[in-house]
Amino acid sequence: MFRKSKAMKQRRREREAAKGPIDLTTESGRRRARNELVWGDHGFLRTRFQNLHQISPEMWRSNQPSPKQIAEHARERGIRTIINLRGESPKGYYLLEKEACYAHGIELVDFQVFSRDTPTKEKIFQANQLFHSIAYPALMHCKSGADRAGLMSVLYKLLREEAPIEVAQxxxxxxYLHVRQGxxxxxxxxxxxxxxFNAQTPISFLDWVDQYYDRLAIKDAFLKSGAAKMRIDDLLGRE
Known part of the structure; x- marks a missing residue:
């Protein structure tokens, strides 16, 4: 079943690629972008459920917002920056988000992270710089608002708020729909x-990352533990 699903997704990606880039200035291009957002990116599931949470007076987290939801963020929450954790994309969901952010005076920051890999040391330090340089209030999102948004929310708590690790975790x-059994x-x-490590030798998170963090060793130990064998990610259709 999983192989069939992956093959279907690959064929769909190939069909979309054959159509060429999306042009939002045309009626057909805008319709295609909307279809990609609603159906290809499962936007219909997010119409009423945004997985939206305020994690501090200045920061929110959510799943992929639609143009309508971006307008609501600007109007109701005064959002000034949206951090897109999925990275830049030629797909409709991204093009519509970029357009909506521009229309409502929101800065869109593309900061790609991954849900099934340990973040690099460089990415963690970049996140620290990001959190201390953007205009607030801000919102960060991935597709589901569970994993990549969760990773960055932990980092935000540690790096911006200097919260205890137990609170940040x-x-x-x-x-937030994050399942660690996968x-x-x-x-x-x-x-x-x-x-x-911190329980035995108290140290700030950034100092630990700088001096002791071995992302490949942590990933290898995790994979050998067998914890990554469960198919929850596939069942939930996560990126």
């Missing part, structure tokens, strides 16, 4: 290793 929890559990492993 709450951002990777079932409350490949995305590798994100939890990073912070579990830091928490254990």
């Amino acid at each position: 709450e951002q990777l929890s079932l409350k 490949k995305t559990g590798v994100l939890d492993a990073v912070f579990d290793v830091y928490a254990a």
Whole structure:
């Protein structure tokens, strides 16, 4: 079943690529972008459920917002920056988001992270710089608002708020639809290793990353533990 699903997704990607780039200035291009957002990117599931949470007076997290939801963020929450954790894309969901941010005076920052890999040391330091340079209030999102948004929310709590690791780790929890019993559990492993080290030898998270963080060793230990063998990620259709 999983192989069939992956093959279908690959064929769909090939069909879309054959159509060429999307042009939002044309009626057909805008219709195609909308279809990609609603159906190809499962936007219909996010119409009423945004997985939206305010994690501090200045920061929100959510799943992929639609243009309508971006307008609401600007109007109701005064959002000035949106951090897109999926990275730049030629797909309709991204083009519509970029257009909506421009229309409502919101700065769109593309900051790609991954849900099934340990973040690099460089990416963690870049996240620290990002959190201390953007205009607030801000919102960060991935596709589902569970894993990549969870990773960055933990980093935000540690780096911007200097919260205790136990408090920060709450951002990777079932409350936000994050399930650690699967490949995305590798994100939890990073912070579990830091928490254990910090309990024995108190140290700031950035100092630990700079001096002791071995992302490949953590990933290897996680994979060998067997925790990544569950198919929850496939069942949920996560990126």
